[in-house]
Amino acid sequence: xxxxxxxxxxxxxxxxxxxxxxxxxxxxxxxxxxxxxxxxxxxxxxxxxxxxxxxxxxxxxxxxxxxxxxxxxxxxxxxxxxxxxxxxxxxxxxxxxxxxxxxxxxxxxxxxxxxxxxxxxxxxxxxxxxxxxxxxxxxxxxxxxxxxxxxxxxxxxxxxxxxxxxxxxxxxxxxxxxxxxxxxxxxxxxxxxxxxxxxxxxxxxxxxxxxxxxxxxxxxxxxxxxxxxxxxxxxxxxxxxxxxxxxxxxxxxxxxxxxxxxxxxxxxxxxxxxxxxxxxxxxxxxxxxxxxxxxxxxxxxxxxxxxxxxxxxxxxxxxxxxxxxxxxxxxxxxxxxxxxxxxxxxxxxxxxxxxxxxxxxxxxxxxxxxxxxxxxxxxxxxxxxxxxxxxxxxxxxxxxxxxxxxxxxxxxxxxxxxxxxxxxxxxxxxxxxxxxxxxxxxxxxxxxxxxxxxxxxxxxxxxxxxxxxxxxxxxxxxxxxxxxxxxxxxxxxxxxxxxxxxxxxxxxxxxxxxxxxxxxxxxxxxxxxxxxxxxxxxxxxxxxxxxxxxxxxxxxxxxxxxxxxxxxxxxxxxxxxxxxxxxxxxxxxxxxxxxxxxxxxxxxxxxxxxxxxxxxxxxxxxxxxxxxxxxxxxxxxxxxxxxxxxxxxxxxxxxxxxxxxxxxxxxxxxxxxxxxxxxxxxxxxxxxxxxxxxxxxxxxxxxxxxxxxxxxxxxxxxxxxxxxxxx
Numbered sequence: 001x002x003x004x005x006x007x008x009x010x011x012x013x014x015x016x017x018x019x020x021x022x023x024x025x026x027x028x029x030x031x032x033x034x035x036x037x038x039x040x041x042x043x044x045x046x047x048x049x050x051x052x053x054x055x056x057x058x059x060x061x062x063x064x065x066x067x068x069x070x071x072x073x074x075x076x077x078x079x080x081x082x083x084x085x086x087x088x089x090x091x092x093x094x095x096x097x098x099x100x101x102x103x104x105x106x107x108x109x110x111x112x113x114x115x116x117x118x119x120x121x122x123x124x125x126x127x128x129x130x131x132x133x134x135x136x137x138x139x140x141x142x143x144x145x146x147x148x149x150x151x152x153x154x155x156x157x158x159x160x161x162x163x164x165x166x167x168x169x170x171x172x173x174x175x176x177x178x179x180x181x182x183x184x185x186x187x188x189x190x191x192x193x194x195x196x197x198x199x200x201x202x203x204x205x206x207x208x209x210x211x212x213x214x215x216x217x218x219x220x221x222x223x224x225x226x227x228x229x230x231x232x233x234x235x236x237x238x239x240x241x242x243x244x245x246x247x248x249x250x251x252x253x254x255x256x257x258x259x260x261x262x263x264x265x266x267x268x269x270x271x272x273x274x275x276x277x278x279x280x281x282x283x284x285x286x287x288x289x290x291x292x293x294x295x296x297x298x299x300x301x302x303x304x305x306x307x308x309x310x311x312x313x314x315x316x317x318x319x320x321x322x323x324x325x326x327x328x329x330x331x332x333x334x335x336x337x338x339x340x341x342x343x344x345x346x347x348x349x350x351x352x353x354x355x356x357x358x359x360x361x362x363x364x365x366x367x368x369x370x371x372x373x374x375x376x377x378x379x380x381x382x383x384x385x386x387x388x389x390x391x392x393x394x395x396x397x398x399x400x401x402x403x404x405x406x407x408x409x410x411x412x413x414x415x416x417x418x419x420x421x422x423x424x425x426x427x428x429x430x431x432x433x434x435x436x437x438x439x440x441x442x443x444x445x446x447x448x449x450x451x452x453x454x455x456x457x458x459x460x461x462x463x464x465x466x467x468x469x470x471x472x473x474x475x476x477x478x479x480x481x482x483x484x485x486x487x488x489x490x491x492x493x494x495x496x497x498x499x500x501x502x503x504x505x506x507x508x509x510x511x512x513x514x515x516x517x518x519x520x521x522x523x524x525x526x527x528x529x530x531x532x533x534x535x536x537x538x539x540x541x542x543x544x545x546x547x548x549x550x551x552x553x554x555x556x557x558x559x560x561x562x563x564x565x566x567x568x569x570x571x572x573x574x575x576x577x578x579x580x581x582x583x584x585x586x587x588x589x590x591x592x593x594x595x596x597x598x599x600x601x602x603x604x605x606x607x608x609x610x611x612x613x614x615x616x617x618x619x620x621x622x623x624x625x626x627x628x629x630x631x632x633x634x635x636x637x638x639x640x641x642x643x644x645x646x647x648x649x650x651x652x653x654x655x656x657x658x659x660x661x662x663x664x665x666x667x668x669x670x671x672x673x674x675x676x677x678x679x680x681x682x683x684x685x686x687x688x689x690x691x692x693x694x695x696x697x698x699x700x701x702x703x704x705x706x707x708x709x710x711x712x713x714x715x716x717x718x719x720x721x722x723x724x725x726x727x
Contacts, residue, residue, distance in 0.1 A: 002074060002077055002078070002229075002233070002274065003073045003074055003077050003226055003229055003274050003277050003278045004070060004071075004073075004074040004278075005070070005278065005645060005646065008071075009070065009071065009074050012067075012071060012074050012075070013074050013077070013078050015051075016051075016053070016074070016075055016078035016079060017078050017081065017082065019047075019051055019053075020078065020079055020081075020082030020084050021082060023042075023044040023047060023048075023084075024042070024044070024082055024083070024084050024085065026083075026327055029083055029085055029190060029330075032085060032190075033190070036085045036086065036189060036190045036191060036192065037152075037183060037185065037186050037189060037191075037192050037193075038152055038153070038183055038192060039087070039150070039151070039152030039153030039154070039183060039192035039194070040086075040153065041086050041087055041119060041153070042085055042086045045086065045117060046117065048086075048088060048117070049115075049116060049117035052065055053075055053079070053088065054088070054091060054092070054095070054114065054115055054116070054117055055114075055115035055116075056071055056072060056075060057069060057071065057072035057075075057092070057095075057096060057099070058095060058099055058111055058114075058115050059099065062099070062107060062108065062111040062112055062115065063111070063112040063115040063116065064111070064115055068285060069222070069281045069282065069283075069284035069285050070278065070281045070282055072092065072096070072223075072226075072281065072284075073222065073223070073226040073277060073278065073281035074226075075092075076089065076092065076223050076226040076227050076230065077226045077227070077229050077230035077233070077277070078230060079227075079230070080226070080229075080230030080231050080234075080334070081230035081231070081233055081234045082234075083190060083234070083327070083330055083331060083334070084190075085190035085191060086190075086191065087119040087120075087121070087150045087153075087154065087191070087192070089149065089150070089191070089227060090119075090120060090121040090122060090148075090149045090150025090151075090154065090191075091114060091118075091119050091121075091150065091154075092223060093120075093122050093149075093219065093220055093223050094120035094121060094122045094156060094158050095111060095114040095115070095120065096219050096222075096223065096284070097122060097158060097209070097211065097215075097216055097219050098110060098111060098114075098158065098172075098209065099111060100211075100215075100219065100284075101170075101209050101210050101211035101215060101216075102209050102210075103208075103209075103210065106172065106206065106207065106209070110156060110172065113155075113156075114156070118155045118156060119150065119153065119154045119155050119156075120150070120154050120155065120156040120157070120158065121148050121149060121150035121151040121154040121156075121157055121158070122148070122149075122157075122158040122216065122220070123145050123146075123148045123157075123158065123159045123160055123196070123216075124148075124213070124216065124220055124341060124342060125146065125160065125213055125217075126160035126161050126162045126168050126169075126213055127145070127146050128143045128144045128145045129141055129142070129143040129144075129145060129159060129160065129161035129162065129198060130142060130143050130161055130162050130163075131161035131162065131163050131164075131169040131203070132163075132164060133163075133164075134202070137205070138202060138203055138204045138205065139161075139163075139169055139171070139202070139203040139208075140200050140201065140202060140203070141159075141161045141169070141171070141198045141200075141201045141203055142198050142199055142200055142201070143161070143197070144195050144196070144197040144198075145195050145196045145197075146195070147184055147193040147194065147195060147341070148193065148194060148196055149191065149192075149193055149337070149341055150191065150192055150193075151181050151183075151192065151193065151194035151196055152181055152182075152183035152192040152193075152194040153181075153192070154175070154181070155174065155175070156172060156173075156174060157172065157173045157174065157175070157179070157181075157196060158170065158171075158172055158209065158216075159171060159172075159173060159196060159198075160213055160216065168212050168213060169203070169208065170208070170209040170210075170211045170212070170213075170216065171203045171207045171208050171209060172207045172209065173198070173201060173203070173207065178198060178199050178200060178201040178202075179196065179197075179198055179201060180196070180197045180198075180199070181195070181196050181197075182194055182195050182197070186337065187333050187336055187337050187340070188330075188333045188334045188336070188337040189330065189333065190330065190334065191334070191337070193337075193341075214292065215288060215292075217295075217342065218288075218291050218292050218295035218296070219284065219291075219295070220342055221280065221295040221296065221298055221299040221303075221342060221348075222277075222280040222281055222283070222284050222291075222294075222295050222298065224299070224302075224303060224338045224341075224342050225273070225276065225277040225280055225295075225298035225299060225301075225302040225303065226277045226280075226281065227334070227338055228273065228277070228302040228303050228305070228306035228335060228338055228339075229270065229273050229274050229277045229302060229306075231306050231309075231310070231331045231334055231335045231338075232266075232269070232270045232273060232302075232305065232306045232309045232310075232335070233270050233274075234331055235266075235309050235310055235312075235313035235328065235331055235332075236263070236266045236267055236269075236270050236309065236313065238313060238317070238327075238328065239263065239266065239312075239313040239316040239317060240254070240263050240266075240267075240722050240723075240724070242316065242317055242321075243259050243263065243316060243724065244723070244724060244725070246318075251725075252724075252725050254718075254724040254725055255724065255725040255726065255727045256727065257715070257727055259316070259724075260714065260715060260718035260719070260724050260727075261711065261714045261715075261718065262312070262316065263316070263718055263722055263724060264662075264713075264714040264715070264717035264718040264722065265662070265714065266309060266312060266313075267659075267717055267721065267722060268659050268662045268663055268717065269305055269309060271639070271656070271659045272301065272632075272635045272636070272639060272659065272663050273301055273302045273306070273635075275635050275636075275638040275639040275642055276297055276298045276301035276302055276631070276634070276635045276638060277298050277302055278638060278642065279294050279297070279298065279361075279634065279635075279638035279641075280294045280295050280297065280298035282294075283295065286362075289359050290359075290361065290362055292355055292359070293352070293355050293356065293359050293361045293634075294361060294634070296348055296351050296352035296355055296627070296631075297352055297361070297630065297631045297634045297635065299342060299345075299348040300345065300348050300352055300627060300628065300631035301631045301632070301635050303335075303338055303339040303342060303343070303345065303348075304345045306335040306338065306339070307332070307335045307336050307339050309335070310328070310329075310331055310332030310333075310335045310336070311332065313328055313331075313332075314328050314329070314332065346624060348627070349624045349627035349628050349631070350620065350623055350627055351627065352626075352627035352630055352631055353610075353622075353624055353625070353626035353627030353628075353630070354623060354627075356607065356626065356627070356630045357607055357610070357611065357623075357626075360602075361602075361634050361637070363637045363638070363640075363641050365423060365641070365644065365645070365648075367420065367423055367424055367427060369420070370420050370421070370423075370424045374421060374424060375424045375427075375428060378404070378424065378425050378428045379431065379432065381398075381402050381404065382404075382428055382429065382431075382432035382434050383432060384398070385398050385399060385432070385434050386432050386433060386434050393467075395434070396437060396467055396468055397467065399434075399437065400463065400466045400467050402415075403415035404425060404436075405436075405437045405466045406439065406443070406446070406466065407421065407422055407425050408422055409446070409450065409462075410450065413446075413450070413458075413462050413463070413466065419644075419647045419648045420648055423644070423648075437466075437468065439465060439466070439472075440471070440510070441471075441472040441473055441509070441510070441514070441518070442465045442470070442471070444472075444474060444518070445461075445465070445472045445474075445516075445518045445537075446461070446462055446465055448518070448535065448575060448584050448585075449462060449537075449575060452535075452575050452576040452584050453575050453576075454572070456572060457537070457572070457573075457575065461516070461537065470515045470516060471510070471513055472514055472515070472516055472517065472518065473508050473509060473510050473511045473513075473514035473516075473517045473518075473540070473560075474508065474509070474517065474518055475505045475508055475511075475517040475518060475519035475520070475538060475562060476488075476505070476518075476519075476520055476585070477505060477507045477508070478490060478504060478505055478506060479504060487529055488503075488520055488522060488533070489503055489522065490502070490503025490504065490505065490519075490520070490521045490522065490564060491503055491521060491522055491523075492521035492522065492523045492534060492536065492569070494523075495568070497570060497571060498568055498569050498571050498573070499521075499523075499534075499536065499568070499569045499571075499574070500566050500567065500568060500569075501519070501521050501536070501538070501564040501566075501567040501568075501569055502564050502565065502566060502567075503521065503563075503564050504561065504563050504564070505519070505561070505562040505564075506550075506559075506560075506561050506562070507550075507559050507706075508547075508559065508560045508561070508562050509558055509559060509560075509706075510558065510560075511540065511547045511560035511562050512547050512549055512557070512560055514540050515539075515540055515541075516537055516538060516539060516540060517537075517538045517540055517562070518535065518536075518537060518538075519535070519536045519537070519538045519569075520533055520534070520535060520536075520581050520582075520585055521533070521534060521536060521581075522534075523578055523579055523581075524579050527579065530582050531579060531582070532579050533579065533581040533582045533585075534574060534578050534579060534580070534581040535574070535575045535576055535585065536569050536573055536574055536575070537569075537573040537575060538567065538569055539569075539573075542567045542568065542569070543567070543568070544564065544565040544566045544567040544568070545562065545563070545564060545565075545567045546562070546563040546565065547561070547562050548560060548561040548562075548563070552699075552702075553698055553701070554695055554699045555698075556699075558702065559702075601633045601636040601637050601640075601664065601667060602630075602633050602637060603629060603630070603633055603671045606626060606629060606671060606674075606675060607626065609675055609678065609693075610622050610623070610626050610678070614679075614682070614689075615678040615679060615680070616678065616679060616680025616681065616682070617677065617678040617679075617680065622678055625674050625678075628670075629667070629670055629671055629674060632663070632666070632667045632670065633667060635663070636660060636663055636664060636667060639656055639659065639660055639663070640656075640660065642656070643657075643660075658713050658716050658717050658721065659717070661710070661713045662713050662714065662717070664703075665703065665704045665710045668700060668703050668704075669700050669704070672693070672696045672697040672699075672700050673697055673700075675693045675696065675697075676690075676693045676694050676696075676697045679693055
């Protein structure tokens with residue numbers, strides 16, 4: 001998926017991609033490599049403006065299309081993917097800053113011209129320029145800037161200067177007397193950079209912009225992040241296409257697991273970068289506080305990684321990728337330039353760490369389009385439930401009767417709630433203070449029973465599970481069949497009235513507390529491994545069934561071994577048809593709630609620890625690592641929000657599940673290890689507060705292994721999503 005989310009964004013992306021392919025193919029870009037560093041606009045610049053690329057985001061009253069910030073990000077992403085040369089990005093940055101922070105008179109004077117194709121450039125700091133107040137209340141500015149993207153030949157400049165009182169002055173200026181622009185030798189050969197020297201330039205109030213460096217840099221971070229995504233997407237696509245056909249040792253190198261995993265991780269990076277850039281773009285339509293947090297997160301998540309992906313792509317391509325004739329270095333160079341102009345990266349990490357200590361990023365969904373009467377009915381029921389005793393069964397029984405335990409289930413077990421109704425119910429639960437019941441493994445078992453079970457099975461198992469009277473476990477994994485589930489060897493032999501099960505299951509969560517287990521067993525040993533498997537409901541008190549708790553490295557007992565010794569399972573506990581269990585196992589995970597689950601990734605307790613004053617780590621290091629952690633957490637929350645919004649729109653979620661699994665594994669590890677390391681010696685004592693953090697770190701492995709290891713997820717991404725050949 002690109003940064004865009006809906007069908008309109010997809011159509012826009014296709015249109016821009018086609019435009020760039022027609023007007024700026026690689027050979028045409030390369031033919032102009034000697035001209036672009038001087039600031040020359042491409043000869044198709046008029047086509048760029050006629051296509052609406054310079055005006056799409058601007059208000060309609062100022063000759064724009066009013067399409068919004070996400071549409072702007074889509075344009076920036078796609079032009080970067082095609083390596084469109086010239087002044088588009090710096091011009092879009094300038095018009096975006098002025099549209100947000102310019103006064104009415106200034107906006108009316110300059111934005112229509114920028115919409116029509118006038119070129120512009122924006123400095124990203126006040127470094128090098130100083131302003132003094134003159135007698136008539138205006139300013140005099142002198143000095144030289146650091147390199148500014150697009151400054152050579154720009155018709156409008158947006159600059160910042162330090163004032164004597166320690167403040168800032170941001171203003172527009174035009175090249176001419178007192179304003180000299182000198183082109184530099186850019187790292188990115190497709191765009192110009194240059195320094196601007198001002199000599200006692202008079203700046204009147206009509207040119208002043210009500211912004212500071214932080215606000216200007218936040219807008220720049222949004223657009224630079226979108227560009228970084230486009231560059232990275234081209235790099236990963238190019239590398240993956242190459243390893244599909246490049247052969248070594250008689251087979252495509254893309255069939256080697258090391259290459260597969262590298263490509264899959266690069267794909268995960270691009271998808272998470274897209275989520276971060278999308279979140280920053282939508283924040284461009286929000287207040288400054290939200291924009292600051294989202295933009296800093298995108299800067300941390302996107303800019304350094306785009307540079308690194310450029311290098312990794314070249315190494316994926318091998319020697320051919322390092323030649324001047326291959327385009328890979330041109331994308332790499334542009335990524336380096338973006339990171340350098342907006343950097344240093346560590347400053348953004350530290351900035352985000354400071355921001356999240358006082359500002360929470362808003363990942364709520366606008367439910368204003370939902371039926372108010374529906375929400376009122378749910379709120380009324382939950383208010384009545386809240387008045388019931390919290391420690392008795394009455395609350396749960398009422399929720400079951402109202403279909404509000406799992407509301408998307410069909411009646412009479414749920415209310416067949418639509419995606420938006422599910423979110424309304426979730427919101428009303430939060431408002432009421434009533435905890436929505438969770439079925440844990442029951443959330444996996446019941447959808448399969450509802451989809452494939454008999455009426456008797458539904459009635460026997462669904463209502464008591466909803467009431468909390470039945471607890472489930474999942475009897476899938478085996479010592480020789482963990483992630484490769486289809487290799488299971490537990491046997492089910494047909495006998496009078498049922499089946500005899502023999503074998504062993506392992507890593508079964510809460511088997512020692514469960515009443516029933518969903519169990520896969522092989523009923524036809526001669527069939528291919530994905531065939532001949534059946535799906536059973538096993539009474540955990542059955543004779544011959546033995547549960548042995550496994551003590552974990554953290555000292556706890558979550559997992560268990562389960563042994564089947566001639567365990568009898570009656571015929572009415574077989575779900576679906578004999579030998580069709582593999583398809584049922586896939587259904588088990590296919591009927592999911594719709595929720596804004598990304599919020600579970602926000603490590604708010606890490607902020608409490610960081611502010612505790614009890615850490616051995618240096619405060620600045622802690623703040624920076626908080627920023628790194630929250631950049632990843634916000635990215636996952638944005639990814640989850642995108643998935644939810646796609647569900648609400650009736651669109652398929654795409655590859656987000658596998659991407660989120662891999663990215664979540666990295667995040668939970670980083671959260672646990674950083675917290676432990678901040679405490680230093682205190683984390684060596686298991687009986688103190690530091691030991692609690694060490695205990696959390698010891699509990700990370702199940703989160704990396706459960707539901708398929710990260711390595712298996714990487715194989716899934718490589719083979720099923722990227723289309724790399726099997727080894």
